[in-house]
Amino acid sequence: xxxxxxxxxxxxxxxxxxxxxxxxxxxxxxxxxxxxxxxxxxxxxxxxxxxxxxxxxxxxxxxxxxxxxxxxxxxxxxxxxxxxxxxxxxxxxxxxxxxxxxxxxxxxxxxxxxxxxxxxxxxx
Numbered sequence: 001x002x003x004x005x006x007x008x009x010x011x012x013x014x015x016x017x018x019x020x021x022x023x024x025x026x027x028x029x030x031x032x033x034x035x036x037x038x039x040x041x042x043x044x045x046x047x048x049x050x051x052x053x054x055x056x057x058x059x060x061x062x063x064x065x066x067x068x069x070x071x072x073x074x075x076x077x078x079x080x081x082x083x084x085x086x087x088x089x090x091x092x093x094x095x096x097x098x099x100x101x102x103x104x105x106x107x108x109x110x111x112x113x114x115x116x117x118x119x120x121x122x123x124x
Contacts, residue, residue: 008076012088018067021095028120037118064091093118
């Protein structure tokens with residue numbers, strides 16, 4: 001499942017990034033036995049950078065400080081920013097590794113290189 005698509009399909013977002021992580025994980029776990037959480041890096045310069053520049057859009061680097069961090073007001077819109085998406089995906093991967101989520105998940109392996117892959121097995 002495409003996590004960005006799933007996030008954009010949610011109509012009511014929790015107030016915090018931790019709440020978003022919990023809702024997203026529960027949605028993913030409801031329909032799967034295994035979740036492969038894979039994300040790419042967003043490099044610059046890119047074609048998207050030129051498109052944003054032509055529209056006059058500015059990208060702001062947003063660091064998600066933790067689960068109590070208030071989510072962006074226009075959360076779905078923020079997902080169009082590569083910097084925000086990268087920050088969110090890093091936060092989700094780190095958040096889901098916490099003991100809080102062990103009831104739902106068992107981390108099977110964590111591979112770290114230039115790109116990261118986290119594989120979570122869903123406990124039933």
